[in-house]
Amino acid sequence: EKSGNEQEEVKLQNASKQIVQTAILQAVQQVSQERKQKEKKTNSSMSLQIERGELTKKHEKK
Template sequence: NIFANKPGTEQDEVKLQNASKQIVQTAILRAVQQVSQESQQKEKRTNSSTSLQLERGKLAKKHEKN
């Protein structure tokens, strides 16, 4: 190790390792969130016609009550 004779460099190395781990974890989390959001949006698109029909049905029932 080149930095063996300098004090505090091991701590710096540990800090760098921790920081890089955190960056990687954050990146993975963001990627997972993005993928899940995209899949939810796709589901919404495929279910949109069904849900629109359901909403129309609910609205029609509300108007019937009034």
């Protein structure tokens, strides 16, 4: 009976590890997606500023 309990405990530990790994993977993917979206917004904003000449004007003042 003891080995049966130990086997169940090992199964639970493995399941717990799998759940944690899946949660970490999902969190990493979410952060990665959010960064990409933020970079897109930043890049498109910079492109608009360049088109309007806003960035070059600021650079010339320095």
